[in-house]
Amino acid sequence: MNTDWLDRIAWNADGLAPAIAQEAGSGDVLMLAWMSRESLALTLASREAVYWSRSRQALWRKGETSGHVQQVQDIRLDCDGDAILLTVVQTGHTPGIACHTGRHSCFFSQLQTAPEGPTWVSVTPVLKTP
Amino acid sequence: MNTDWLDRIAWNADGLAPAIAQEAGSGDVLMLAWMSRESLALTLASREAVYWSRSRQALWRKGETSGHVQQVQDIRLDCDGDAILLTVVQTGHTPGIACHTGRHSCFFSQLQTAPEGPTWVSVTPVLKTP
Numbered sequence: 678m679n680t681d682w683l684d685r686i687a688w689n690a691d692g693l694a695p696a697i698a699q700e701a702g703s704g705d706v707l708m709l710a711w712m713s714r715e716s717l718a719l720t721l722a723s724r725e726a727v728y729w730s731r732s733r734q735a736l737w738r739k740g741e742t743s744g745h746v747q748q749v750q751d752i753r754l755d756c757d758g759d760a761i762l763l764t765v766v767q768t769g770h771t772p773g774i775a776c777h778t779g780r781h782s783c784f785f786s787q788l789q790t791a792p793e794g795p796t797w798v799s800v801t802p803v804l805k806t807p
Numbered sequence: 808m809n810t811d812w813l814d815r816i817a818w819n820a821d822g823l824a825p826a827i828a829q830e831a832g833s834g835d836v837l838m839l840a841w842m843s844r845e846s847l848a849l850t851l852a853s854r855e856a857v858y859w860s861r862s863r864q865a866l867w868r869k870g871e872t873s874g875h876v877q878q879v880q881d882i883r884l885d886c887d888g889d890a891i892l893l894t895v896v897q898t899g900h901t902p903g904i905a906c907h908t909g910r911h912s913c914f915f916s917q918l919q920t921a922p923e924g925p926t927w928v929s930v931t932p933v934l935k936t937p
Contacts, residue, residue: 679924695825695890697836704834706827709890721918721925753914754927756906760825760839762914776886784883784892788851794809795851797884 683714687759693729696761698775701750707775708783710737712761717752724749726763743777743807745769771805779803813844817889823859826891828905831880837905838913840867842891847882854879856893873907873937875899901935909933 686694693711700707710728712720716736719727726747730737740746751764767773767781776783781804786797816824823841830837840858842850846866849857856877860867870876881894897905906913911934916927 682918682925682927685927695839697827697839699834699836704829706829706836706892709825709827709885752918754916754918755839755913756908756910756915757913760913762836778886780886783885783887783890785886786884788812788882788884795812797812797815 680714680718683718685758686714686717686754686761687757688714689759691731693731694759694761696726696728696763698726698747698763698765698767700773700775701764701766705782706784707747707765707767707781710739717761720749720763721752726765740769743769743774745774747775774804777807779805779807810844810848813848815888816844816847816884816891817887818844819889821861823861824889824891826856826858826893828856828877828893828895828897830903830905831894831896835912836914837877837895837897837911840869847891850879850893851882856895870899873899873904875904877905904934907937909935909937 696712697709698707713729716727716729726739728737746768747765749763753762767775780801785801787800789798826842827839828837843859846857846859856869858867876898877895879893883892897903910931915929915931917930919928
């Protein structure tokens with residue numbers, strides 16, 4: 678396969694680039710994960726999100742254990758070529774759960790100001806106990 | 808100031824974390840940049856996005872030269888504590904321009920399939936010549 682399109686990406690020293698998953702329709706930002714050349718190529722080929730797990734140092738087919746597969750509708754690259762944006766449909770037995778905590782989005786902690794100083798507050802519900 | 812909230816973030820080896828800027832209202836993902844402890848603290852204090860420029864190795868007050876300041880309405884942290892999501896109003900003389908190319912969003916290159924293989928195609932207009 679022609680890999681010029683993969684060479685256009687400014688992979689970091691670890692050969693990775695951050696990838697944002699945004700939900701089709703709602704526009705909600707679901708998560709940020711990392712992709713390698715191979716994971717992005719597999720994502721394009723399968724039209725399902727495949728990331729690179731930095732903790733496991735392995736390909737991570739999103740939903741492989743949870744069933745929360747992400748169907749990929751669109752793949753974008755930013756102006757610097759170092760960040761990827763996916764438009765996804767978050768599928769699964771309970772649709773719309775991207776986070777391993779059972780929440781819709783991984784970005785559920787909101788910075789709020791309190792008398793003792795700024796604090797992170799969980800503001801979205803767990804839809805399904807993991 | 809209490810800095811516990813900054814300690815909650817899993818800064819990388821360079822002391823940075825990726826920050827996504829999402830436009831209030833439209834939900835459009837405008838850009839991904841990087842933040843340091845100081846830039847995030849300044850963002851909270853000023854309610855305007857301050858990033859860390861990895862190329863210049865300096866604080867980057869978004870809009871300091873372009874005028875395309877981002878007013879910050881909401882700051883979120885993800886489940887792993889290693890990615891930040893900002894909800895912003897993209898202001899400026901011509902509002903709604905986040906990209907240094909004069910486009911609305913930095914994610915203007917779309918992956919398309921062509922007979923010769925996948926290719927990145929610019930799919931959104933330049934709103935203002937930089």
